[in-house]
Amino acid sequence: MASAGPAATSRGPRQLAFLADRLPSMSAAERKITDVLTRSPDDAISMSITELADRAGVSEATISRYCRRLQFKGYQDLRIRIARELAAEEASAGGSAENGIELAASTSADLLNRTARLLDPAKVDRAADAISAARRVVCVGLGASGIAAQAAAHHLLGIGVRAESHADLHVLLGATALLDSSDVVLAFSRTGSAKDVTACVRLAHAQGATVISVTNASRSPVAKLSDIVLQVASEGTIGTLDSVLVQVFVLEILMRGCLERLGPAAELAAARVSEVIMGRLY
Incomplete structure (x- = not known):
């Protein structure tokens, strides 16, 4: 193995001097x-x-x-x-707004392409099968990943899948405790190491529910407790929505799979939900 010294000090602006020194x-x-x-x-x-x-x-x-x-x-x-x-x-x-737009666009495109390469089509199919056939789907995610969890529950409900997401941890744990082998947990966690998400996944696993995780870390605690792991890419830059972007990308893929499997039933459910919501608009 090559000496760590030269490698660690050749990083230029990203050398992390506090470590290299x-x-x-x-x-x-x-x-x-x-x-x-x-x-x-x-x-x-x-x-x-x-x-x-x-x-x-x-x-x-x-x-x-x-x-x-x-x-x-x-x-x-x-x-x-x-x-x-x-x-x-x-x-x-620093940089101009124009540079910021270009950077965000190129970074996002790169992340989505890397995630597409990481995703295993067979696992995506298994996940879509499980979600489409589930009695209930509890979508788990906290912090930024909670955005993806809420989006998943919203969109799955819109095609007739009885999905739910809870921001309150106690309610989330309670919902998970009532699951059984006919149910699914769809967990979003960038690191796969969040203790509260791991607790929900562990509980669901013990209850016999199918656990699907969307995570960057394929060897994390959440991944190890999952029946199906959908691995995503990560830029890892603090203060960005990169992790949410790739999670929603995976959700979009799963939604397409569920729509294909549910067929007319999904279309009927979508029409009913849309009718109710449209009635609330001015």
């Missing part, structure tokens, strides 16, 4: 971790500790010790620091 005093294992983080800082924000351990070839315990040695409480604090560094870099770059 500590290289001379790091052990071989710590250099491996630093090498992974500085080579792909955008990925580092969304990597779980398990994924980082795999990529660096070290144990999770070694990563925890590494974080403490750098004066962080844990791996999550380190990720937050990396995210802040990258956000500060982008903010200092």
Whole structure:
């Protein structure tokens, strides 16, 4: 393996100096971790500790010790620091509105194309089958991922699928506790490591419900508890809606699959829902 030193200090503006500056005093294992983080800082924000351990070839315990040695409480604090560094870099770059539009457009197109390549058509088919046949679908997502969860419930309900989403965690846990093998949980989580989302998924899994997760982290706690994992790409830049964009993209694909499977029943449901809603417009 090549020395971590040159790789970590050749990142230019994204070298994460607070890590690179500590290289001379790091052990071989710590250099491996630093090498992974500085080579792909955008990925580092969304990597779980398990994924980082795999990529660096070290144990999770070694990563925890590494974080403490750098004066962080844990791996999550380190990720937050990396995210802040990258956000500060982008903010200092400035630029016109025109540049911002071009950057957002190119980044979004790249993310969608990368996600399309990551998605396994067989898994997408299985997910659409499960959702179309489900008695109930509970859409789970908190924070930014809650936007995708609410959109999923709204659009699935619009084609006759009895879907729901809850912002209140207690209500969400209660809804999940009442699921059984005829139900589905559709979970959205960029990192796949959010404790509350993991708790809902674990509960649904124990109840025998089919768990479908949409996540960037295929080896995360949420992914490990899922029957079907739909992996998405991630830019990992703080302060953007990149994660929501790819989640809604996957939702659009699933919606097309469900419409195909439900056929006339979906069309009838959509007409009934539309009629009720249109009656509320001026």
